[in-house]
Amino acid sequence: MTARIIDGKALAAQVRQQVASDVAQLRGVGRPVRLTAVLVGKSPAACVYARNQALACREVGVEYSLRELPVTVTQDELDRLLRELAADRSVTGIMLHLPLPEHLHTQQAQYAIDVIKDVEGVNPSNIGHVVYGYSIIAPCTALAVLALVESTAVSLRGAEVTLVGASRIAGKPTALLLTERGATVTLCHIHTRDLAAHTQRAEILIVAAGKAGLIDRRHVRPGAVVIDVGINRIDTTDANGKTVRKTVGDVDFDSVVPLASWITPVPGGVGPMTLAMLLRNTVRAARLVYGLEQPFGKIPGPVSESRRELRIP
Numbered sequence: 001m002t003a004r005i006i007d008g009k010a011l012a013a014q015v016r017q018q019v020a021s022d023v024a025q026l027r028g029v030g031r032p033v034r035l036t037a038v039l040v041g042k043s044p045a046a047c048v049y050a051r052n053q054a055l056a057c058r059e060v061g062v063e064y065s066l067r068e069l070p071v072t073v074t075q076d077e078l079d080r081l082l083r084e085l086a087a088d089r090s091v092t093g094i095m096l097h098l099p100l101p102e103h104l105h106t107q108q109a110q111y112a113i114d115v116i117k118d119v120e121g122v123n124p125s126n127i128g129h130v131v132y133g134y135s136i137i138a139p140c141t142a143l144a145v146l147a148l149v150e151s152t153a154v155s156l157r158g159a160e161v162t163l164v165g166a167s168r169i170a171g172k173p174t175a176l177l178l179t180e181r182g183a184t185v186t187l188c189h190i191h192t193r194d195l196a197a198h199t200q201r202a203e204i205l206i207v208a209a210g211k212a213g214l215i216d217r218r219h220v221r222p223g224a225v226v227i228d229v230g231i232n233r234i235d236t237t238d239a240n241g242k243t244v245r246k247t248v249g250d251v252d253f254d255s256v257v258p259l260a261s262w263i264t265p266v267p268g269g270v271g272p273m274t275l276a277m278l279l280r281n282t283v284r285a286a287r288l289v290y291g292l293e294q295p296f297g298k299i300p301g302p303v304s305e306s307r308r309e310l311r312i313p
């Protein structure tokens with residue numbers, strides 16, 4: 001068996017197309033979608049991310065603005081700005097770039113993001129709502145993983161799922177969303193004894209640990225769906241013996257591909273889909289702000305409409 005590739009870029013393009021149409025429709029009735037991002041300091045990685053995000057927003061018609069704060073900003077000043085944005089009726093979506101400088105408390109700042117404008121789904125209330133099986137706005141990475149799994153048409157109901165990585169923003173909310181879809185989820189982390197015993201059982205294996213090469217063929221059950229959330233920058237040698245930087249996931253892709261039924265590549269898998277889910281959440285936030293959608297409802301079938309059209313090679 002050779003795994004079929006889950007094309008995160010193609011699936012994300014379908015979501016972005018839907019978002020662009022939703023944004024145009026809202027603009028047409030005088031309800032613009034406006035996202036304000038807050039960036040503290042000027043770390044090169046965050047600046048690149050902010051630039052790419054601005055571009056992605058413009059492509060789908062979302063009006064994007066960036067509020068830059070100096071690296072010396074105090075917690076009070078940051079929280080105050082986030083509250084001002086919450087109260088500003090011309091802003092329909094808010095996000096805060098991470099990481100913050102060490103003197104700032106991330107969770108406290110995220111708590112100051114208006115729950116219905118929180119396009120990343122990182123306010124502790126939004127993460128917590130996933131427990132109830134419904135959401136105001138769910139975390140983007142968890143939504144992306146769900147969308148990618150569902151794009152394979154492999155049923156989640158009753159499926160054995162193992163998740164490696166139990167962070168608050170990736171692993172845990174993903175585990176809850178999948179449980180909500182009827183999967184039996186095992187959540188592994190750094191203290192898990194005998195990781196392979198858990199991963200080998202998985203019909204669907206999701207890895208979000210941030211450790212390049214953590215999972216190889218010895219960990220994978222033949223026929224499993226493998227979703228690689230990890231993003232790691234490693235040094236490798238090119239054909240000319242030169243050292244080059246490369247982005248890889250947590251899964252040793254080449255060793256797992258002959259064994260799995262479906263697999264996400266890195267790059268080109270979860271990453272683009274997470275950004276697409278951010279854009280979709282941005283539309284959801286605008287609809288909530290304008291009173292066109294209700295805060296509580298079922299967590300959406302991520303790409304339910306577009307799934308029918310998706311053709312994965």
Ligand code: NAD
Pocket residue numbers: 141164165166167168169170171188189190191192195208209210211214229230231232270271274275
């Ligand atoms: P984190 O450091 O907050 O959490 C890592 C989790 O993995 C922890 O629960 C830890 O216990 C577990 N872990 C670490 N080493 C392990 C090991 N050897 N065995 C078992 N469990 C282990 O990280 P995070 O923020 O959740 O991110 C994880 C990875 O996912 C990173 O590479 C990050 O860049 C990536 N990420 C990607 C996206 C995306 O859109 N593609 C989004 C979020 C995070």
